[in-house]
Structures are given as C-alpha cells and as structure tokens.
Amino acid sequence: MAPTLVILFHTLTIIAAVYAVAEPKSDGLVPEHPLITPSPTLLGDVTRTVKHRRGILDDLKGNVNSVLSELGSNIPSYVASGVPNFFQGFPAGEDVRQSLGLDDSQISALPTSVLNIPSYGNWTDRGWNLRFRGNVYKQPNIEREKLDELANVFLIDTSVEELPPDQAAQARNLTASIFVLQQDNENVTFSLRPAPTAGASGEQGGGGAVTPNGGSQQIDFPNPTTTQGDFDDFVLIQSNGLIAGNSTSDIQRLNVYAEEANISNAERSYIGNATSYLVPPTGLTIISDIDDILRITKIYQPKEGLLNSFARPFVQWKNMPDIYANWSRSIPDFHFHYLTTTPEQVTRNYMDFIYKTYPGGSFDTRPLNFSDVEATLSIRKYLLVKIFETFPERKFILVADTSNSDVMKAYPQMVTEFPGQVQCIFLRNTSATDDGDRFPYDTSGFEDLDRNSYMFFKVPDDLTNLDIQNGQCLNASVQQNLTFGWQGLPFGINLGEGAGSSSRSSSNVNIWLGSLVLGVMVTVLL
Numbered sequence: 001m002a003p004t005l006v007i008l009f010h011t012l013t014i015i016a017a018v019y020a021v022a023e024p025k026s027d028g029l030v031p032e033h034p035l036i037t038p039s040p041t042l043l044g045d046v047t048r049t050v051k052h053r054r055g056i057l058d059d060l061k062g063n064v065n066s067v068l069s070e071l072g073s074n075i076p077s078y079v080a081s082g083v084p085n086f087f088q089g090f091p092a093g094e095d096v097r098q099s100l101g102l103d104d105s106q107i108s109a110l111p112t113s114v115l116n117i118p119s120y121g122n123w124t125d126r127g128w129n130l131r132f133r134g135n136v137y138k139q140p141n142i143e144r145e146k147l148d149e150l151a152n153v154f155l156i157d158t159s160v161e162e163l164p165p166d167q168a169a170q171a172r173n174l175t176a177s178i179f180v181l182q183q184d185n186e187n188v189t190f191s192l193r194p195a196p197t198a199g200a201s202g203e204q205g206g207g208g209a210v211t212p213n214g215g216s217q218q219i220d221f222p223n224p225t226t227t228q229g230d231f232d233d234f235v236l237i238q239s240n241g242l243i244a245g246n247s248t249s250d251i252q253r254l255n256v257y258a259e260e261a262n263i264s265n266a267e268r269s270y271i272g273n274a275t276s277y278l279v280p281p282t283g284l285t286i287i288s289d290i291d292d293i294l295r296i297t298k299i300y301q302p303k304e305g306l307l308n309s310f311a312r313p314f315v316q317w318k319n320m321p322d323i324y325a326n327w328s329r330s331i332p333d334f335h336f337h338y339l340t341t342t343p344e345q346v347t348r349n350y351m352d353f354i355y356k357t358y359p360g361g362s363f364d365t366r367p368l369n370f371s372d373v374e375a376t377l378s379i380r381k382y383l384l385v386k387i388f389e390t391f392p393e394r395k396f397i398l399v400a401d402t403s404n405s406d407v408m409k410a411y412p413q414m415v416t417e418f419p420g421q422v423q424c425i426f427l428r429n430t431s432a433t434d435d436g437d438r439f440p441y442d443t444s445g446f447e448d449l450d451r452n453s454y455m456f457f458k459v460p461d462d463l464t465n466l467d468i469q470n471g472q473c474l475n476a477s478v479q480q481n482l483t484f485g486w487q488g489l490p491f492g493i494n495l496g497e498g499a500g501s502s503s504r505s506s507s508n509v510n511i512w513l514g515s516l517v518l519g520v521m522v523t524v525l526l
Contacts, residue, residue, distance in 0.1 A: 090178050090343060090345060091178070091179060092182055092228060092368060093181070093182055093227075093228070096140070096179050096180065096181055097181060099150075099179070100140050100142060100146070100179065102140060102181075106140075107138060107140075107181060110138040110139065110140060110141075110181070111138065111139075111271075112136060112137075112138055112183060112186070112260070112271065113136075113137055113138065113139055113271055113272060114134055114135070114136050114137075114188065114258035114271050114272030115134045115135040115136075115137065115272060115344060115345075115347075115348070116133075116134045116256060116257075116258050116272035116273055116274040117133045117134050117274055117344065117347070117351075117363050117364075117365060118274040118275050118276055118277075118351065118360075118361070118362050118363045119131040119132065119133045119256075119274070119276045119277075119362050119363070120276065120277050120278075120279050120335075120337065120362040120387070120390070121234075121237070121276060121277065121278045121279065122234075122245070122278075122279060122281070122390050122391060123244070123245020123246060123278075123280060123281055124236075126236055127236055127237070127238070127239060127244075128236070128237050128239070128242060128245060128278050129234045129235070129236055129237075130192075130219075130234065130235055130236075130237050130254070130256075130276060130278065131232070131233070131234050131235075131276070131390075132188075132190060132219070132221055132231060132232070132233060132234075132235055132256070133231070133232045134188075134230070134231055134232075134258070134272065134274075134344075135182060135225075135228070135229045135230050135231070135344055135345075135368070136182070136183040136186045136188060136225045136229045136231070137180040137181055137182050137183055137229050138180065138181040138183060139176065139180050139181075140179065140180070140181060142176060142179060144172070147172050147175055147176060148160045148161065148172070150175050150178075150179060151171045151172055151174075151175040151310070154171075154175065154306060154310050155171070155306055155307070155310065155311070156302060156303040156306055157303060158307070160172065163311050166313075167307075167311035167312055168311070170310070170311050170312075170313070170349075171310045171311040174309075174310050174346055174349065175310075177345050177346060177348065178345050178346065180345065182225075182227075182228050182229025182230075182368065183225060183229045184224075184225055184226060184227045184228070184229055185224045185225060186224060186225040186229070187220070187221065187224055188221040188225070188231055188258055189218065189219065189220050189221065189258070189259045190218070190219040190221065190256055190257060190258055190259065191216075191217075191218050191219075191256075191257040191259055191270070192215055192216060192217050192218075192219065192237065192254050192255070192256055192257075193215070193216050193254065193255045193257070194211050194212050194213070194214070194215055194216070194253070194254065194255070195211060195253035195254055195255040195275045196211050196253075197360075207251070207253075207277075207328060207334075207336055207359040207360035207361055208251055208328055208331065208332070208333050208334035208335060208336065208359065209250070209251040209252060209253045209277055209335075209360065210250045210251065210252060210253065211252075211253055212241065212242050212243065212252040212253070212254070212278075213241045214239070214240045214241015214242055215237075215239075215240055215241060215242045215252070215254050216240060216241075217237060217238050217240050218259075219235055219237060221233070221235065222235065228367070228368035229368070230344075230367050230368055232367065242278065245278065245279075245280045245281060246280075246281065248280060249280055249282070249283060249332070249333045250280070250333060251277050251278065251279050251280070251283075251333055251335055252277070252278040253275055253276075253277060253278075253360070254275070254276050254277075254278065255273060255274075255275055255276075256273065256274050256275070256276050257270040257272070257273045258270065258271050258272035258273070259271070275360060276362065277335065277361065277362050279335050279391065279394070280333070281391065281393045281394065282393045282394060283333050283334075283335060283394055283395075284331060284333075284334055284335070284394065284395050284396075284397065284423065284468075284469060285334075285335040285336075285337055285387070285391065285394050285395070285396050285397070286327070286334065286335070286336055286337065286396070286397040286398075286399060287337050287338075287339050287384065287387065287396055287397070287398050287399070288324075288336070288337070288338050288339070288399040288400070289338075289339060289340065289399060289400035289401065289404065289407065290338055290340045290342075290350055290354070291340065291342075291401075292317065292401045292403055292428065292430055293317065293320070293399060293400055293401045293428050294316065294317060294320055294321075294324075294338075294354070294357075294358060295314050295315060295316055295317055295353060296308060296315045296316070296317050297309060298434070298436060299403055299404075300403045300430065300434075300436060300437040300438065300439050301436045301437075304436070309346075314349060314350075314353040314357075316357055317428075317460070318459060318460050319460050319461070320460045321357050321358055322460070323460045323463050323464070324336070324358050324359055325358075325359065326464075327359075327468070328359040331468070331469050334359075335361065335362075335394075336358070336359045336360065336361030336362075337361050337362045337363070337364070337387065338350075338354055338358075338361055338362070338363050338364070339363075339364040339380065339383055339384070340363075340364070340365055340366075341365075341366045341379050341380055341404075341406070342365055342366060343365065343366045343367075343368065344365045344366065344367060344368065345368075347363070347365045350363075350365075351363060364383040364386075364387070366379045367379075378406075379406075380404075380406045380407065380410050381406065381409075381410040381413065384410055384414055385417075388414065388418045388421060392418075392421070394421070395420075395421055395422070395423040396414075396421055396422055396423060397423050397424045397425075397426070397468055398411050398414065398422060398424070398425045398426070399425075399426045399427075400426075400427055400428070401427060401428035401429075401430050402427055402428065402429050402430050402431060402437075402441045402456070402487075403430045403431075403437055403439060403441070405439075405441060405442070407427070408427075408441050408442050408443065408445060409442070409445055411425050411427075411445070411454075412425075412445030412446050412449055413445065415449055415453070416448075422453070423453075423468065423471055423473070424453060424454065424455075424468050424471065424473035425449075425453065425454035425455070425473070426454070426455055426457060426463060426473070427454070427455070427456050427457070428456075428457060428458070429456045429457065429458055431487070432456075432458050433458050433459070440486050440487060441486070441487055442485065442486050442487070443482060443483065443484050443485065443486075443487055444484045444485050444486075446482070446484060447484035451474070451480075452473060452474050453471075453473055454473060454474075455473055455474050455475060455478060455480070456478075456480060456482065457475070457478055458478075462475050462477075462478045463475070
C-alpha cells in the first residue's frame with residue numbers, strides 16, 4: 001500500500017474511533033437549547049461536543065498559532081507567542097537609556113515623576129492599613145521622529161504617520177510612557193487628604209464611597225523603590241478624624257499625593273496623585289476586568305486590539321456603564337476594584353477612562369517584574385489572592401470575559417481556595433457575540449461549581465434585575481447549556497461533558513464527520 005494511503009487509512013481509523021457517536025434514543029425529552037458558545041463553522045448553528053476519549057487537545061494546540069499566522073509575518077513577537085497580549089517585551093532601565101542614547105548628566109537633569117495607582121486599605125486591630133502602589137521614573141525628552149519610530153513597533157500594517165492626528169498623538173503619548181527611566185532606591189513621601197469625588201457612577205461623589213471628615217497626614221513610605229522603580233506595601237496610617245473600620249460600613253475616600261523630595265515644605269509640590277479607598281472588613285466588592293468587558297478592545301484580534309489600545313480613544317462596551325452605575329446606586333457600600341494585567345506604564349489611559357465612565361474604585365495592574373508571558377498568566381491570580389487575603393470576611397463579585405485564559409483558570413480556583421467568599425462570577429462570552437474571537441477557552445474549571453453561582457452572558461442587559469447583593473447570579477432567561485472543557489477549537493469542536501453533549505442529531509454529526517474526514521484526506525493527499 002502506498003505510504004500516503006497508509007497514512008490516510010490510519011487517520012480515518014483514529015477518527016472513527018474517537019468520534020464515533022451512537023444514534024440518539026428517543027426518550028420524549030424536549031431538545032435542549034444550543035450551547036451558549038456556538039463556534040463559527042460551515043455547518044450552521046450546530047454546536048459539537050466531543051468527550052475526552054484521548055488527548056485530542058494535544059493535536060489541536062497549534063490552533064492559536066495558526067490563527068496568528070493567518071494575520072501575516074509582521075506580527076510582533078509578544079503577540080505571536082500564542083497569548084493574545086499586546087503589552088509584552090517592554091523596554092526598561094538600561095534598554096531605554098541605550099535606545100535613546102542618554103548619558104548620566106542628561107538623565108540627572110530630568111525631573112522625577114511618580115505613577116500613583118489608586119489602591120485600597122483594610123482595617124486591622126492597630127487601625128487603618130493603606131496600600132501604597134506605583135512607580136518612580138524619569139520621562140526623557142524624545143524627538144518626534146524617534147518617537148514615531150518607537151511607536152510603529154506596536155502597530156500592525158500601519159504607522160503613526162498614517163493615523164488621524166488625534167490617534168497619532170495618543171500613540172506617541174502612550175509610547176513615551178513606555179520609554180521611561182525607572183528610578184531605583186528612591187524614597188517616596190505621600191500626603192493624604194479627604195477626597196470629595198471619584199468616578200462617574202451616576203451619583204454625586206462617584207462610587208460607593210464617602211468623603212471622610214479627616215485623614216489628612218503625611219506618610220514616609222518605609223522602603224526604597226525596587227530596581228524597577230516600583231513601590232508596593234501596606235502602611236499603617238493615623239486616624240486623624242477617619243471613622244474606625246469596625247464601627248462603620250462606609251468606604252472612605254482619600255486623595256493620595258506623592259510629594260517631591262529633598263525640598264522645603266514651603267516649596268513642596270505634588271508629582272503624582274491617586275484616590276484610594278479605606279474598605280471595611282465586611283461587605284461586597286466587585287473585581288472587574290477592563291478589556292472587552294468594560295471597553296471595546298478586541299484583544300483576540302491583534303491588529304484591532306493594538307489600534308484600540310495604542311491609538312484610538314477608549315470606547316465603552318455597549319451599555320455596561322449603566323449596569324455598573326445601577327449597582328453603585330442600589331447596593332450600599334459597594335467597593336469597586338478594577339484588575340487589569342496591562343503593565344503599569346500604560347495604565348493611565350485605563351484609569352482616566354474608568355474614572356470618566358464607571359464608578360470610582362481601586363486598581364491593580366501588572367508590576368514591571370511580571371514581564372514575560374508566563375509571568376503575565378500568573379499575575380491575575382497573584383493579585384486576586386492578595387485582595388482576598390486582605391479582606392477575608394468580604395464577599396466578591398468577579399467579572400471578566402472568556403478571551404482571557406488566566407481568568408478561566410483563576411476565577412474557579414478562587415471559589416475552591418477561598419470558600420464562601422465568591423458571591424458571583426459573570427463572564428462575557430466573547431466568541432458567542434464576536435466571530436473575530438477565535439482563541440479557544442477552557443470551561444473545565446467550572447464543572448464542580450454550584451451552577452447558580454456563575455453566568456456566561458452575551459450582552460450587558462443579561463445582568464439586569466439580578467439581586468447580586470443576596471447571591472442571585474443566574475438570569476433564568478439567559479440560556480447556559482454549558483459543556484466543560486475546551487471551547488472554540490478547530491472545526492467547531494467543544495470538548496467536555498455537559499448539558500449540550502447529547503442534544504445533537506446523528507445526521508448533523510455525520511455531516512460534521514464527513515467534513516472532517518474530507519478535510520483530513522485533502523491535507524494528507526496534498
């Protein structure tokens with residue numbers, strides 16, 4: 001037998017063994033609805049589920065890279081890694097210095113700045129413990145021609161020169177925020193003041209917080225900055241008129257100003273500000289992702305995602321601000337926390353967008369020491385654990401979308417690792433509403449969870465009329481029919497067991513098998 005025919009014979013034998021499907025029995029049951037995540041295929045609306053009979057996933061792992069390869073050979077390495085994350089491989093320290101040709105005297109003459117990230121504080125038996133988080137850096141003066149050259153690295157099939165003027169300006173500004181010189185071994189001093197407003201939640205003052213009657217003070221951060229210029233630690237602060245956390249349910253807002261060092265008080269100026277939140281031990285906190293859940297990013301389409309992140313103005317996703325505004329108004333003392341794995345250098349646009357569009361709240365971003373792909377996939381879990389451990393008596397609402405593989409893994413883990421703390425999980429099913437999302441995602445982590453504790457949804461209105469304060473997480477009108485395993489694989493395959501696994505007809509399966517066999521035959525013979 002010719003080698004090609006031998007290969008074809010064995011291929012068809014394997015396919016027959018793996019994908020053989022018994023004729024469904026007529027049991028009088030009403031057919032179930034299609035799965036919530038119909039994958040784009042040539043076979044209409046049929047959703048296929050294949051049980052785990054062997055390591056089929058290993059044969060399909062190249063799907064993500066094949067998707068990326070279709071986009072062309074000029075995809076940046078941080079996208080072509082197989083992880084749809086645009087913010088990889090940023091230069092730091094000596095790399096920036098060398099790329100810009102700066103010497104010691106030029107750097108010394110540059111003013112020092114502080115990226116101050118809105119944070120949270122918790123109540124302890126010693127008083128309020130406030131987290132201070134950010135980065136100390138110097139901003140070089142980069143000529144426009146050089147800035148355009150650097151910005152073009154982050155764009156696909158276009159250049160800064162080809163963008164509209166407003167988008168070109170944003171691309172240059174964002175690139176300038178990346179090419180900064182982080183300052184190590186720096187001491188930082190902060191000034192705290194009551195914060196009158198924060199965010200655009202639809203209520204005066206923003207968010208679910210109040211302005212305290214006191215709290216003004218000066219704080220010397222106890223540790224110098226790291227080699228990447230970062231600072232991140234909790235510091236006990238004086239009450240100075242603040243309400244004790246064990247005697248109030250109010251969340252108290254404080255403005256946190258980083259002060260310029262080594263000058264007299266009379267000449268002291270602020271070089272970085274943020275609003276932080278003193279959160280009581282009990283209550284409800286929402287931890288929300290931002291990309292493709294609060295704003296349109298299309299992180300799963302690199303070209304569009306890069307333009308939406310580097311150049312275009314941030315745009316809200318549908319009427320999601322209305323959902324958050326309603327929660328802010330209707331749920332007392334609701335703490336909003338925004339967690340993005342975007343690196344800290346480029347989060348100013350994120351914070352500005354959130355505070356203009358959504359309720360004010362604290363932030364978590366990716367520190368500079370989490371820089372490679374593996375670290376990027378672990379940072380979300382690290383930050384989730386940090387806030388869960390900080391507030392062991394609070395309950396949490398977790399919100400994100402299915403295009404983040406770290407979300408799909410970390411969110412179910414939080415339920416099992418912190419029993420009783422996860423109130424609800426809400427995940428936007430991006431592949432069900434955007435056929436541009438071709439990255440597979442794994443739902444197996446949800447299989448052992450209470451089916452009423454999470455919901456995969458398609459549009460913001462699916463979240464209306466839910467009493468999340470009392471644990472109502474599932475909208476009965478939003479069909480779930482979820483299978484547990486990898487979804488959105490090639491040929492429209494969804495792996496795993498679940499409600500929809502036996503609802504297909506044998507004719508549809510046979511059509512699918514025939515198409516699959518034909519595809520394999522063509523591949524082998526070519």
